Amino acid sequence: MTRLCMPDGACRGIDIQGAQTGATTAYTPGRDGTVTVDNPQHERALREYGAFPANLGGRTRGGYRCPACGFGSYVKACSRCGGTCERET
Numbered sequence: 001m002t003r004l005c006m007p008d009g010a011c012r013g014i015d016i017q018g019a020q021t022g023a024t025t026a027y028t029p030g031r032d033g034t035v036t037v038d039n040p041q042h043e044r045a046l047r048e049y050g051a052f053p054a055n056l057g058g059r060t061r062g063g064y065r066c067p068a069c070g071f072g073s074y075v076k077a078c079s080r081c082g083g084t085c086e087r088e089t
């Protein structure tokens with residue numbers, strides 16, 4: 001299972017069609033701008049759209065860090081405590 005940050009412009013979500021089943025799975029980013037993917041084929045397809053792995057709690061580069069809990073994030077809203085993160089330099 002992987003958490004991916006959605007690229008800019010994909011805020012309405014991305015539909016991925018399964019190669020084997022033909023079923024369409026809609027990936028719509030949550031409040032923190034990420035989606036959870038447990039299908040490696042879907043993950044690869046989403047990466048081709050520009051999605052990138054969320055680095056949970058780790059060092060971010062050009063991202064944000066929550067001043068309240070220290071959580072590193074690629075988006076401004078802290079996905080751990082819901083606080084507002086500050087841009088990390």
Ligand SMILES: [Zn+2]
Pocket residue numbers: 066067068069070071078079080081082083
């Ligand atoms: Zn926080």
